[in-house]
Amino acid sequence: MQGSGSSKPAARPVLQGSGPAGATTARPAQAQAQTTNRFDPTVDAAQLLRRVGFFTLVFLLPIGAVVSRRAAVILTPIAVALLVLASLIDRAPRKPLRAIRDVFMTPGGVAALVLLGWAIVSISWTPFPETATEKAIQIGWMTLIGVAGVASLPERVRTANLHLIPVGVAIGALGALALGAFRAQDVNAELMDADPLERGLVVLAVMVWPAVAWLVSRRRILGACVLLGVVAVATCVMPESAALLAVAVGAVLYAITRLTGDRGVRVIAVLMPALLALAPLFPLILRPFLKFFHGPLYPGAVALRAWAEETGSEPLRMITGHGLDTSIRARVAGYLSPDAPRTLPFEIWYELGVVGALAAAVALGYAIFASRRHNNPALTSGIVSCFGAAFTVACFGAANAQSWWLATLGATIITFVAIQRGEFRNARPLAGLRKPAPAPAD
Numbered sequence: 167m168q169g170s171g172s173s174k175p176a177a178r179p180v181l182q183g184s185g186p187a188g189a190t191t192a193r194p195a196q197a198q199a200q201t202t203n204r205f206d207p208t209v210d211a212a213q214l215l216r217r218v219g220f221f222t223l224v225f226l227l228p229i230g231a232v233v234s235r236r237a238a239v240i241l242t243p244i245a246v247a248l249l250v251l252a253s254l255i256d257r258a259p260r261k262p263l264r265a266i267r268d269v270f271m272t273p274g275g276v277a278a279l280v281l282l283g284w285a286i287v288s289i290s291w292t293p294f295p296e297t298a299t300e301k302a303i304q305i306g307w308m309t310l311i312g313v314a315g316v317a318s319l320p321e322r323v324r325t326a327n328l329h330l331i332p333v334g335v336a337i338g339a340l341g342a343l344a345l346g347a348f349r350a351q352d353v354n355a356e357l358m359d360a361d362p363l364e365r366g367l368v369v370l371a372v373m374v375w376p377a378v379a380w381l382v383s384r385r386r387i388l389g390a391c392v393l394l395g396v397v398a399v400a401t402c403v404m405p406e407s408a409a410l411l412a413v414a415v416g417a418v419l420y421a422i423t424r425l426t427g428d429r430g431v432r433v434i435a436v437l438m439p440a441l442l443a444l445a446p447l448f449p450l451i452l453r454p455f456l457k458f459f460h461g462p463l464y465p466g467a468v469a470l471r472a473w474a475e476e477t478g479s480e481p482l483r484m485i486t487g488h489g490l491d492t493s494i495r496a497r498v499a500g501y502l503s504p505d506a507p508r509t510l511p512f513e514i515w516y517e518l519g520v521v522g523a524l525a526a527a528v529a530l531g532y533a534i535f536a537s538r539r540h541n542n543p544a545l546t547s548g549i550v551s552c553f554g555a556a557f558t559v560a561c562f563g564a565a566n567a568q569s570w571w572l573a574t575l576g577a578t579i580i581t582f583v584a585i586q587r588g589e590f591r592n593a594r595p596l597a598g599l600r601k602p603a604p605a606p607a608d
Contacts, residue, residue, distance in 0.1 A: 212256035216320070219248030220327040220584070223315075223577050228338035228373050231574075232345060232366030238573040245577070246315040253318040266317055274532025281525040282309070284518055285490050292489020292517075293501070301491045304569050312576030316583050323588045331581060332377040332393055338370050339393075339400040346403030367401050367409035369574050371555050375416055376581040379548025383585070408562035416555035423547040431538050434550055438557055439531035443524055445511030446484070449474035465505075472503040473512060487519030510560035513567075530557075540586060549582055 223245035230237035269275050285302060292298045345363055374397045381390035394417065401410040422430040449470040456467040477484065488496070493513045496502035506512065514523045530553070537549040556575065 208255055212252040213324075215248050215252035215255075217327060219245045219252065220330055222248065224331045224373075224376075224581055225334035225337075227574075227577055228334045228366075228370055229341060231362075231369040231570075232338050232341045233362055235362045235365060236570065237366075238369060238570040238577065242315075242573040242577045243311055246311050246318070246580070249318040249580075250314055253320070256320065266313060272532065272536070274529045274536065277525045277528035277532065281518075281522055281529060282306070284522050284525065288487060288489040288518060288522075290489075291486065292492055293499075294489070294491055294495045297495060298489060298491040301567065305567060305572065308569060308572035308576055311573070312579055315576065315580040319580070319584055319587060321587060323584045325588060328380055328585060328588045331380050331585075332389065335370060335374050335377045336393055336396060338366065339374075339396045342366055342370065342400040342403060343396075346400070349403075364404055364407050364409075365570060367404060367407050368412070368559055368571075370397050371401060371409040371412040371416070371559065372552060372574060372578055373581070374413070375420075375548045375552035375555065376578060376585055378420070378551075379542075379545050379582070380585050380588075382544035382548075383542055408559050411562070412555040412558040415558045416551035419554040420547045420551040423550050424543065427543070428538055431534065431546065431550055434554070435531050435534040438534065438553065439527035441561075442511055442514070442530065443527040445515055445523070446473075446477055448511070449477070468505045469507045472506040476502065476506065476516070483519065484515070485519050485521070487515070487517045487522060490517055492517050509562065510557075542586075545582070545585060548585075552578060552582070 222241055227238060227241045227245070230241055234240075270279060282305070285305070289295055289298045289302060342363060349363070374394060378390045378394055381387075381393065394413070398410070398413050398417075401407065401413055404410075419434060423434070426433075453467055453470040453474070456464050456470065493502065493506075493508075493516050497504050497506070502516075506516075511523075514526055518526075534550060534553050537546045540546050540549075556578075559571075
């Protein structure tokens with residue numbers, strides 16, 4: 167209410183801090199909250215646990231996989247446990263259950279659930295129910311670990327944690343080169359166990375792609391090329407391993423997606439699942455060419471002939487499959503020819519039939535197609551290349567549903583999600599040179 171001349175002006179709010187020339191500036195409440203949280207022991211403990219978890223997942227895993235057969239099986243659960251513990255004591259708001267529900271409500275998520283459910287149901291008609299039950303428990307356990315790891319990630323992952331990704335892969339590749347040189351100079355090299363090194367090379371062939379995606383997203387193109395070259399040279403230590411071909415296939419897919427963009431991703435999202443869904447036609451298409459160029463005794467031609475004979479002997483099993491964990495056990499028991507293929511397409515069709523094969527194809531195709539939703543082209547290309555490398559390894563029978571392979575895939579998925587939630591700022595904002603205008607005098 168205005169008076170005659172004795173009215174006083176409204177009181178100004180008390181402003182904290184001072185600017186140039188005695189001007190006062192207001193301190194935002196958010197800055198005060200950040201200052202308070204900076205010294206919060208709970209937040210500091212969560213950040214420390216999360217840093218150790220990432221260190222175990224992306225640094226120790228690629229290094230330990232070169233020297234230990236069970237590195238992935240041991241280190242991945244430990245890393246995920248640390249990430250989950252950090253998310254439990256962290257005060258940052260998140261909705262992990264809603265995010266998980268949104269993933270499994272997609273066509274790809276539903277197909278993955280159908281595949282897992284059909285694998286469990288197939289235990290009822292498999293001739294090896296005990297080993298099949300054990301394998302189903304391993305698959306479910308590793309799936310749960312991967313989901314828990316993704317759900318425990320914060321909305322924003324610190325850049326300092328993500329810088330560990332290429333460092334771990336680089337040290338692992340150099341360690342593989344050193345071990346390969348030692349095996350080449352040892353006179354008893356044939357007596358040494360090459361399985362840890364072979365598995366380590368497979369792990370490097372898969373985990374190199376999130377490292378490349380992170381370096382490219384930070385405009386470290388030369389560093390990404392050097393890292394990929396070191397891993398490619400390391401895979402040459404064991405030429406008979408599928409890791410070398412996996413790196414080559416991933417590099418080709420990376421170049422295609424970078425040059426063609428969404429068009430290349432769509433083509434790969436159709437082509438790769440089609441190879442899995444139409445796998446029973448391979449004996450009819452490929453076997454005549456292999457016989458013509460390499461002769462009828464060529465191992466590939468013999469394997470395709472065994473596949474064709476198995477399909478013709480029991481055509482009804484093409485629908486239901488023989489049950490989980492029968493492709494390996496049947497060879498030992500004499501139910502299946504030892505010349506049968508040891509690849510992922512054959513194992514899915516032989517164990518889970520058309521239902522499992524189509525569900526796996528839909529899940530794979532949707533996962534590749536969904537990578538287009540990322541705004542970062544480097545991340546999209548890295549995801550597609552990683553799918554190509556993993557599919558190549560599985561098609562050559564080097565992994566499939568083994569625990570260490572599932573743990574490696576889970577660790578790679580967690581790494582990609584962490585990169586997606588990381589900061590992709592390539593340049594720091596320039597500091598303004600203009601001084602703020604002084605506040606009006608009272």
